[in-house]
Amino acid sequence: MVTDPKDYRYCGYGEAVGGGKQAREGFRQLLYVTGEARGVSEEGRAIKRGFTAEAVDEVMKGKGRLPLNEVLRCRVRYFTDGAILGGRAFVDEAFSRHRHHFGEKRVDGARGMAGGEWGDLATARALRLSVIGQPAPA
Numbered sequence: 652m653v654t655d656p657k658d659y660r661y662c663g664y665g666e667a668v669g670g671g672k673q674a675r676e677g678f679r680q681l682l683y684v685t686g687e688a689r690g691v692s693e694e695g696r697a698i699k700r701g702f703t704a705e706a707v708d709e710v711m712k713g714k715g716r717l718p719l720n721e722v723l724r725c726r727v728r729y730f731t732d733g734a735i736l737g738g739r740a741f742v743d744e745a746f747s748r749h750r751h752h753f754g755e756k757r758v759d760g761a762r763g764m765a766g767g768e769w770g771d772l773a774t775a776r777a778l779r780l781s782v783i784g785q786p787a788p789a
Contacts, residue, residue: 654706655721656682679715683707722767728782729764733774742773 656664664682687707690698729736735745739761746753746760753760753775762777763769 656686677715679717680711683710683715717767719768719770722769728778729772729774732778733764733776735760735775736772738771739773742775746775 656662664678683702684707686701688699688701688703692698735742735749737745742761743759760775761773762775764772764774764782765778766782
């Protein structure tokens, strides 16, 4: 089917990628550990097909979080609903230029991004629900 369950939009893993609270608490790690290939037949075929030991190790080392290059392949609401997207300095500068579009009590523009390893990326809106989802059907 697929090599990474996040690429299969009809499974429960979509909930984890989409940010469901329970799913964020280790679902990706559990999925990889229980789905690891086990044993080899005399012909050299896997007795239980699944993820390679290397793939499982990589997910466990990353504590189940998707790396930036994988997150960017998913549908990311920050790109459409974040208002301003860029480094913290860029977002703060754009916020200053467009101050009149924001509430009076707001002090700065940059808001951290949940759901992935974003590095220095920030947005002008702090999204809380379904920040990352499955790709739209083709």
